[in-house]
Amino acid sequence: MAFGCHIGSFTKSTTTSGFPFNQDITDAAITDTPKLVILWTTPTTGDAAYEGDTNNTGFSIGFATAASAGKMHSVGMFEDDAAGTSDTYRWLVNNSSTAWMRNYNAAGTLQWEFHLNSFLSNGFRITYNATNNNIAYVINYLVMWGSDITVNSGSYTATAGPDNVAHGLGATPNFVMFLSGVGSSDNQAQAHGGFMVGMASSTSASNQASIAIASEDGRVNMDTWRYMPASTAIGITDPATGAINAVGTITGMDSTNFTVTWSDTPSAGAALIQWLAISGGSHNIHTMAAPAATGNQSKTGLSFQPVGLFAFSRGATASTTSDAHAMISAGAAKSSSLHRAATYASEDNTADCEALVRSTGSYIVEISPTDVNATAASTGAPTMQVEIVTMNSDGYTWNYDATITNAVIAVWAFAGTPVAAPLPNTSSLALLGAGT
Numbered sequence: 001m002a003f004g005c006h007i008g009s010f011t012k013s014t015t016t017s018g019f020p021f022n023q024d025i026t027d028a029a030i031t032d033t034p035k036l037v038i039l040w041t042t043p044t045t046g047d048a049a050y051e052g053d054t055n056n057t058g059f060s061i062g063f064a065t066a067a068s069a070g071k072m073h074s075v076g077m078f079e080d081d082a083a084g085t086s087d088t089y090r091w092l093v094n095n096s097s098t099a100w101m102r103n104y105n106a107a108g109t110l111q112w113e114f115h116l117n118s119f120l121s122n123g124f125r126i127t128y129n130a131t132n133n134n135i136a137y138v139i140n141y142l143v144m145w146g147s148d149i150t151v152n153s154g155s156y157t158a159t160a161g162p163d164n165v166a167h168g169l170g171a172t173p174n175f176v177m178f179l180s181g182v183g184s185s186d187n188q189a190q191a192h193g194g195f196m197v198g199m200a201s202s203t204s205a206s207n208q209a210s211i212a213i214a215s216e217d218g219r220v221n222m223d224t225w226r227y228m229p230a231s232t233a234i235g236i237t238d239p240a241t242g243a244i245n246a247v248g249t250i251t252g253m254d255s256t257n258f259t260v261t262w263s264d265t266p267s268a269g270a271a272l273i274q275w276l277a278i279s280g281g282s283h284n285i286h287t288m289a290a291p292a293a294t295g296n297q298s299k300t301g302l303s304f305q306p307v308g309l310f311a312f313s314r315g316a317t318a319s320t321t322s323d324a325h326a327m328i329s330a331g332a333a334k335s336s337s338l339h340r341a342a343t344y345a346s347e348d349n350t351a352d353c354e355a356l357v358r359s360t361g362s363y364i365v366e367i368s369p370t371d372v373n374a375t376a377a378s379t380g381a382p383t384m385q386v387e388i389v390t391m392n393s394d395g396y397t398w399n400y401d402a403t404i405t406n407a408v409i410a411v412w413a414f415a416g417t418p419v420a421a422p423l424p425n426t427s428s429l430a431l432l433g434a435g436t
Contacts, residue, residue, distance in 0.1 A: 002146050002147055002148045002416050002417065003144070003145075003146035003147075003148040003149060003281055003307075003415065003416025003417070004030075004031055004032055004144070004145050004146050004416075005142065005143060005144045005145070005307060005308045005334070005414070006027060006029045006030045006142075006143050006334070007140075007141070007142050007308065007332045007333065007334050007338055007339075007340050008025075008027055008029075008140075008141055008340065009138050009139060009140045009141065009340050009359070009361070010023075010025045010138075010139055010141070011045075011136040011137065011138055011139070012112065012114075012132075012135070012136060012137045012138075012139055013128060013132060013136075014132075014133075014134040014135065014136050015128070015132060015134075016132055016133065016134050019128060019129060019130050019131075019132075020127050020128060020129045020130070021127070021128055022117055022125050022126065022127050022128075023114070023125070023126050023127075023128070024120065024123060024124075024125050025123045025124055025125070025126065025141065026120060026122045026123035027122065027123060028122065030122045030123050030143060030145070031122070031145075032121070032145040032146060033119050033120065033121050033145060034119045034123070034124055034143040034144060034145045035065065035119075035144060035145050035146075035149060035150075035151045036063060036064065036065050036143065036144050036151045036153075036276065036278070037063065037064055037116070037119075037124055037141055037142070037143045038061070038062070038063045038141065038142045038143075038177075038276075038310075039061065039062050039063070039074070039101055039139055039140065039141050040059075040060070040061040040062075040139075040140050040330050040342050041059075041060055041061075041101070041137060041138065041139040041140060041342055041359070042057070042058065042059050042060075042342045042343065042344050042357035042358065042359060043056055043057060043058060043103060043135075043137055043357060044137065044138050044342075044357050044358055044359040045135060045136055045137060045138065046138065046359070047138065047358075047359055047360050047361050047362075056078060056079070056080055056105060056106060057078075057079045057344060057346070057355040057356065057357045058076060058077045058078040058079050058103070058193065058344060058357070059076060059077060059195075059213075059328055059330075059342065059344040059357070060074060060075065060076025060077070060101060060102075060103065060195075061074065061075060061076070061179065061195075061197060061330065062074025062075070062076075062093065062100055062101050062179070063153060063177065063179075063276045064100060064116045064153070065151045065152055065153040065276065066116075066153075067097075067115070067116040067117055067118050067119075068097055069095050069096055069097040070094075070095050070153075070154060070155070071153050071154075072093065072096065072097075072099070072100040072115055072116050073092075073093060073094055073100075073153060073155065073179055073274040073276070074092065074093045074100055074101050074102070074179070075090070075091070075092045075093075075179045075180065075181035075195040075196075075197075075274070076090065076091055076092075076101075076102070076103065076181075076195060077089065077090045077091075077193030077194055077195055077213070077215065077239075078090075078103065078104045078105075078189070078193060079193055079215050079346055079355050080106040085218060085219065085220055086215065086216060086217055086218060086219040086222055086223070087106050087217065087218075088191070088192055088193035088215040088216065088217045088239075089104055089108055089189035089190060089191065089192075089193055089217070090181060090182060090183075090189075090190050090192060090193045090194050090195060090239055091104070091181060091187055091188055091189055091190065092179075092180075092181025092182075092183050092186060092187055092195075092272070092274070093186060094155050094181075094185070094186045094272060094274055095155070095185075095186055096115070096186060097115065098115050098127075098129045098130075099113050099114075099115050099129070099186075100113075100114060100115040100116055100126075101113070101114055101115075101139070102114075103137075104188075104189045108188075108189035109189075110131050110188065110189075111131070111132075111133045111135075112128070112131055112132045112133050112137075113128070113129065113130070113131050113132075114126040114127060114128045114129070114132075115127055115129065123143070124143065138342075138359040140331075140332070140340040140341070140342055140359065141340075142308070142310060142332045142340075144278075144414075146281075146416065148280045148281045148416045148417045149278055149279070149280040149281045150169050150170070150171060150278070150279045150280055151169075151276070151277065151278050151279075152167055152168045152169055152276075152277050153274070153275060153276045153277070154167075154168070154274075154275060155272055155273060155274045155275065156272075156273055156275075157184070157271045157272055157273075158246070158248070158260070158262070158265065158266045158271045158272075158273050159265075159271075160262065160265050161248070161260060161261055161262040161265065162251065162252075162259050162260065162261045162262075163259065163260040163261075163262075164252075164257040164258075164259050165257055165258055165259070165260065165275065166256060166257055167256075167257065167258055167275075167277040169255070169277055169278075169279040170255060170279075171255050171279040171280070172253050172254055172255050172279060173253050173258055173277040173278060173279050174201060174278055174279055174280065174281060174282070174283045175199070175200070175201050175277070175278040175281075175283040175285075175412070175414070176199065176200050176201075176233070176250065176253075176258055176275055176276065176277050176278075177197070177198070177199045177275065177276040178196070178197070178198040178199065178210070178233060178234050178273055178274065178275050179195070179196065179197060179198075179273075179274040179275075180195060180196040180198075180212075180234070180236050180246075180266075180270065180272070180273055180274070181195050181272070181274075182194050182195065182196070182236060182237075182238070182239050182245065182269070182270045183269065183270065183272055184268060184269055184270070184271050184272050185272060191217040191218070191240075192214070192215070192216055192217045192239035192240045193213075193214065193215035193217070193239055193326075194212065194213055194214035194215065194225075194237060194238075194239030195212065195213065196210060196211070196212040196234065196235060196236045196237070197210065197211055197212075197312060197330070198210030198211075198232070198233045198234045198235065199233065199285055199410070199412055200233040200249075200250040200285060201283045201284050201285040201412070202250075202253070202285075203250050203251055203252060203253060205230075205231035205232075205249065206231060206286065207284065207285045207286065208231055208232055208233040208249060208250060208285060209228075209231075209232070209233070209285055209286075209287055209312075209410030210228070210229065210232050210233055210234055210235040210410075211226075211227070211228045211235070211312050211313075211314055211328060211410065212226070212227040212228075212235055212236055212237045212322075213225065213226050213227070213237070213314075213326040213327065213328050213344075214226075214227075214237045214238065214239040214240075214241075214242045214322070214326060215239070215326050215346055216239065216240060216241070216242065217239075217240075221349050221350065222346065222347065222348055222349060222350045223242060223348065223349070224242075224324070224325055224326035224346040224347065224348045225237055225242030225322045225323065225324065225325075225326055225348075226314040226315075226316065226322070226323055226324075226325055226326055226327050226328070227244065227314075227319070227321075227322040227323070228313075228314045228316070228318055228319065228408060228410075229247060229318060229319065229320060230287075230318035230319075230320075230408075231249070232247055232248070232249055233248060233249055233250045233260070234246060234247065234248035234249075234260065234273065235247050235248075236266060236270055237322050238267075238270070242322045243322065244264060244321075244322055245264070245266060245267055245270050246262065246264050246265060246266035246267070246270060247262065247263045247264040248260045248261065248262045248263070248264075248266075249261055249263070258275075258277065260273070280417060281414060281415065281416050281417055282302075282303070282304040282306075282413075282414065282415040282416065282417060282418060283412065283413070283414050284302050284303075284304075284412075284413045284414075285410065285411070285412050286299070286410075286411055286413070287318070287408050287409065287410050287411065288408070288409045288411060289317075289406050289407070289408055289409075290384060290386075290400060290403045290404055290405060290406060290407040290408075290409065291400065291403055291405070292403070292405040292406075293400075293403065294399075294400045294401060294402065294403055295399065295400060296389060296397055296398070296399050296400075297397070297398060297399075297400065298392070298395060298396070298397040299395035299396050299397075299411070299413075300392070300394050300395040301394060301395065302394045302395045302413060303394070303418070304394070304413075304415045304418050305391055305392065305393050305394065305415060306391050306395070306396055306413040306414060306415050307334065307391065307414065307415045307416070308332060308333065308334045308413075308414055308415075309332060309333050309334075309364060309388065309396065309411055309412065309413050309414075310330075310331070310332045310411070310412040310414075311330070311331055311332070311333075311364050311365050311386075311409050311410060311411045311412070312328060312329065312330040312331075312365070312409070312410050313328075313329050313365050313367060313384070313407060313408060313409040313410065314327050314328060314407075314408075315327050315329070315345075315367035315383065315384055315404055315407050316404070316407055316408070317406050317407065317408055318408045324348035324349065325345065325346070325347060325348045326344070326345070326346040326348075327344070327345045327346070327367065327368070328343070328344055329341060329342070329343040329344075329365045329366050329367050329368075329384075330342060330365075331360075331363060331364040331365055331366070332364065333364040333387075333388040334388075335388060335390075335391070336387065336388050336389055336390065339360070339361055339362055339363055339364050339387060339388065340359075340360075340361055341359070341360050341361075341363050341364055341365060341366050342357070342358070342359050342360075343356075343357065343358045343359075343360070343366050343367065343368050343382075344356075344357050344368075345357075345367070345368040356368045362385075362387060363385045363386055363387050363401075364386055364387065364388060364398070365384065365385070365386040365409055366382050366384065366385045366386070367382060367383050367384035367385075367404060367407070368382055368383070382402055383402055383404055384400070384402050384403055384404045384407055385400065385401040385402045386398050386399070386400055386401075386409065387399050387401065395413075396413070
């Protein structure tokens with residue numbers, strides 16, 4: 001098949017003995033062996049109400065292009081909800097053959113961890129090598145396959161730049177995703193929660209976007225932050241202060257390298273940048289500003305009809321500053337009946353940690369309340385909810401069930417390589433002309 005993708009979710013295994021053991025994630029809609037998988041999750045056990053107060057909260061995201069060291073990458077953070085003094089951690093997985101996705105508890109103890117074992121003809125297999133708990137957390141996934149695309153992943157240590165990064169595709173990338181765990185190497189639980197996700201589909205500023213969150217550790221009053229600069233593929237915040245740590249844009253792409261140019265260079269402790277690159281297919285990164293009223297909104301002007309979307313938002317306008325309240329929603333969709341999203345929010349300047357998380361199959365983006373403390377436990381009313389209506393010939397239409405005026409949503413629209421229209425039969429045309 002030239003190109004295919006699927007979006008879904010699975011519940012993490014609850015088996016706590018007999019390591020190592022496998023879990024297969026399969027679906028009839030996956031019609032060929034995937035070439036890449038992206039996972040994202042919050043510590044939630046279902047798609048119902050918001051969870052918090054009695055549950056640990058956080059967010060993690062990762063991608064993998066092969067079941068080997070250096071090809072499985074993830075970043076994440078943990079926050080102990082309702083703690084009197086903030087208790088937050090962050091981690092990244094970069095160069096391990098036995099780890100990919102993981103999570104911790106309030107003591108900073110590893111609770112579960114798995115790695116990609118292999119891609120299957122209808123999904124993928126993960127292996128729990130040595131650690132798991134008995135909680136069936138929901139984990140969302142996006143897989144892609146087909147001859148249209150070539151994929152690779154890796155990491156590099158940022159310099160003052162410009163950084164020319166060899167991607168190994170043998171062709172110019174059409175899409176690059178970035179992760180930062182605000183670290184310099186693989187790490188377990190480090191004090192202060194935070195991470196960054198970014199992406200680019202060209203060197204044009206309008207085709208680049210990123211989001212970062214931070215939650216400071218050991219604070220009597222919570223210090224939580226969100227950052228989403230305009231037209232920037234990499235925007236990193238310092239988890240210990242919320243200050244902007246690094247700002248980078250993609251300024252070059254060719255068959256050998258992509259180039260990152262820094263307007264603010266990462267500090268030594270935040271210099272490891274993880275990347276996923278795709279050549280082939282059709283890709284477009286853009287942003288949408290939420291309307292003032294609920295209802296439909298359409299994107300037009302793409303050169304292809306999307307078969308899927310991936311999106312993220314912090315529930316506010318783009319900004320050159322890092323602003324109060326850690327908040328992120330990330331999700332994907334293929335149609336009006338197929339969405340997956342995960343949401344995390346942590347209120348700033350509260351006497352104890354007030355955070356909520358949720359997983360949903362109803363929306364591609366869902367923002368939870370900024371004022372988490374003002375909501376009843378586990379029932380926070382969402383302030384922005386976005387669902388796909390239809391994919392159109394040059395874009396898509398989605399609907400806002402709830403909206404935050406001018407809140408920016410970054411969108412990755414993707415599809416296979418467009419098939420060129422057949423050329424006219426010139427010999428037949430010549431014959432027709434001769435007979436007139």
